[in-house]
C-alpha cells in the first residue's frame with residue numbers, strides 16, 4: 161500500500177476495495193439461496209449470513225492493515241470471517257487525490273470507521289435487491305468526513321449479462337464520485353422515506369412537507385443515492401432506528417457533493 165498518501169486516503173482506498181469485494185459476497189450468498197436469517201429484535205430488525213460474513217471480513221481486513229484504527233460495526237459477531245476475501249483491492253483513484261490539509265493531519269488512531277456491512281437487510285430478505293448497500297464511513301474529530309457506498313445489485317433490473325454493482329465515494333473538500341449527479345426536475349418536492357419502519361409520526365412529518373411525491377424505499381445508503389442522483393429532494397425519517405453506521409458514509413458523501421444533512425433529535 162502506498163505509504164506516502166495521508167492515512168485517511170489510504171484507509172478510504174482500502175475501504176473502497178473492501179466494499180467492492182463485500183458486494184461480491186452479498187451477491188454470492190443471495191445466489192446460494194440460504195440467507196441464514198436471524199431476528200435480532202423482532203421481524204423488523206434482521207441479520208443474515210451476509211451481514212455477519214461481511215462485517216467479520218471487513219473488520220479483520222482493516223485490523224490487519226490499520227491496527228490502530230477503531231472500527232465500529234453494526235453486527236455483534238465473533239472475530240473470524242474471511243478477511244483474505246477482501247485482499248488486494250485498493251482504489252488508486254482515491255490514493256492519487258490531494259487531501260485537504262486539515263484531513264491530511266489525521267492519524268490512524270484518530271479515525272473512526274462506522275461500518276454497516278449490509279444496509280437494507282429487510283429488503284435483502286424480501287428480494288428488493290437494489291435497496292441494499294455496504295456502508296463504510298470515516299469520522300474525524302466527531303465529523304463524518306469520508307465514505308464509501310457499494311450497491312451490490314445496481315443494474316440488476318437490466319437483466320442477464322448486465323454488469324452488476326457500483327461503488328460511490330466521497331471526501332469533504334475533494335467531492336463525491338461514482339454516481340450520476342442530477343437535479344430534481346421542475347423544482348418539485350419529492351420526499352424519500354422508509355418503506356419498512358413507518359409509524360404515525362414518520363408519516364405525519366412526511367405529510368407536513370406537503371410533498372409532490374413520496375418515494376418509499378429501504379436503506380439509508382439507498383435513500384442518499386436517490387438524493388444525489390436527483391430522484392428525491394429530501395430524505396425524511398422522524399424516528400429513532402438509524403445509527404451512525406447507517407449515516408456516516410452517506411452523510412460524508414452528501415456533504416462532499418455539496419448537499420445538506422440535518423438531524424433533528426426528539
Ligand SMILES: Nc1ncnc2c1ncn2[C@@H]1O[C@H](COP(=O)(O)O)[C@@H](O)[C@H]1OP(=O)(O)O
Nearest residue numbers: 205278279280281354357378379380401402406
Ligand atoms: N427500527 C429499526 N431497527 C433496526 N434498524 C433500523 C430501524 N430503522 C431503521 N433501521 C436501519 O436504518 C436503515 C434505513 O431505514 P429504512 O430502510 O427503514 O428507511 C435500515 O435499512 C436499517 O439498517 P440495516 O438494514 O442495516 O439494519
Ligand SMILES: [Mg+2]
Nearest residue numbers: 205206234281
Ligand atoms: Mg440491521
Ligand SMILES: [Mg+2]
Nearest residue numbers: 276279280406
Ligand atoms: Mg443500516
Ligand SMILES: [Mg+2]
Nearest residue numbers: 234276278279
Ligand atoms: Mg446493516
